[in-house]
Amino acid sequence: MAGRSIARKSYDGVVLAAPATVPYQRFSKETAHWWIARALRQSLQAAGLSPRDVDGFSVASFSLFPDTAVGLTQHLGLTPRWLDHIPMGGASGVAALRRAARAVQAGDADVVACVSGDTNQVDSFRRMLSSFSRFAQDASYPYGAGGPNACFALLTDHYMTTYGATREDFGRICVAQRDNALKNPHAVMKTPLTLEQYLGARMISDPIALFDCVMPVGGAEAFLVMREEDARAAGLPHAHIRSTIERHNAFPDDPIQMRGGWAMDVDELYAMADARPDDIDLLQTYDDYPVISMMQIEDLGFCAKGEGPAFVRAHDLTIGGDFPHNTSGGQLSAGQAGAAGGFIGLVEAIRQVTGTAGPTQVANAGTALVSGFGVINFDRGVCSNAAIISGAAA
Numbered sequence: 001m002a003g004r005s006i007a008r009k010s011y012d013g014v015v016l017a018a019p020a021t022v023p024y025q026r027f028s029k030e031t032a033h034w035w036i037a038r039a040l041r042q043s044l045q046a047a048g049l050s051p052r053d054v055d056g057f058s059v060a061s062f063s064l065f066p067d068t069a070v071g072l073t074q075h076l077g078l079t080p081r082w083l084d085h086i087p088m089g090g091a092s093g094v095a096a097l098r099r100a101a102r103a104v105q106a107g108d109a110d111v112v113a114c115v116s117g118d119t120n121q122v123d124s125f126r127r128m129l130s131s132f133s134r135f136a137q138d139a140s141y142p143y144g145a146g147g148p149n150a151c152f153a154l155l156t157d158h159y160m161t162t163y164g165a166t167r168e169d170f171g172r173i174c175v176a177q178r179d180n181a182l183k184n185p186h187a188v189m190k191t192p193l194t195l196e197q198y199l200g201a202r203m204i205s206d207p208i209a210l211f212d213c214v215m216p217v218g219g220a221e222a223f224l225v226m227r228e229e230d231a232r233a234a235g236l237p238h239a240h241i242r243s244t245i246e247r248h249n250a251f252p253d254d255p256i257q258m259r260g261g262w263a264m265d266v267d268e269l270y271a272m273a274d275a276r277p278d279d280i281d282l283l284q285t286y287d288d289y290p291v292i293s294m295m296q297i298e299d300l301g302f303c304a305k306g307e308g309p310a311f312v313r314a315h316d317l318t319i320g321g322d323f324p325h326n327t328s329g330g331q332l333s334a335g336q337a338g339a340a341g342g343f344i345g346l347v348e349a350i351r352q353v354t355g356t357a358g359p360t361q362v363a364n365a366g367t368a369l370v371s372g373f374g375v376i377n378f379d380r381g382v383c384s385n386a387a388i389i390s391g392a393a394a
Contacts, residue, residue, distance in 0.1 A: 017238040042222065057112065058115070069084065081109060088342065172313065184360050188333075189333040219337030245269045283296075284330075327360045331344060366391050
């Protein structure tokens, strides 16, 4: 079909509430089940609910194997009438939001708990990579590339060559996020980072150096999707869903990934929200590497393709700056808790627009844009999505 035959329905009447974060740990002896259970409990306690009040359950995790969301229902004592397991990594948060919101809107569930968590045992990352995807096994591993660093080094180098970006440009993103993380009690990175330290860090996979890479951790994130009337009756701070987009395997003919699915659907994202980039008070991008955040800044309409380097030079990306970005510190400084890396920006955004972010709170944060990016096969991330959410007063 050349176009959509009917207009997409709004998300009116459905809200996001009770964001929860289980403080991250560099290494953990616990299972993913342990982390997910604690995030769920924290979110439900914040909402004044019990497990029996949850009739929808959405899970994202890399290290839950051999269980899925189905097995977790018995582990956690849940009896949901709607269930989802989302294998989209860094795109899992917005995907969970989209699916759960439609379930509540259709009456298939009243309260959906969206939870993501992973453990980080000594060999968790190695085990995840060994079975991450058939593309990776066939196209990357035979050449000695056992993880995403080499893939994103090629992408970063191509971006630098094409658009004249420098390591200093990427460093500005990393340094600003570290500044934000110092205000976040959950962040793993607690030491200030200067641009000089960023530039002097040891090389990992040229041109990617130490501070371009995320730190794997154990952790979990959660939030609830419910009817607005129920959130109001319970006195819960809540966020409205203005718009969302989702796209998979976008621009497959591009020889190397320089744009994501956001570029295909960004006009719909803003049109559905009746908003423009200038209306966004803060941006939460998926940040496994700074070049990916720069790509999202461009594809989400804040500047034209290739103008990302000039944009980060011209703006202050810290909490108190003119373009607050990844206000929790993002994965680059708060840590990457596996699939929960796809939730960290959304959970932070819910806190921001409801005025409950505490030490990372952006002044007058009424509207936030959150973008997800996930599942790097061997030469590109396949999943991309985004959501615009607003607080009650926006």
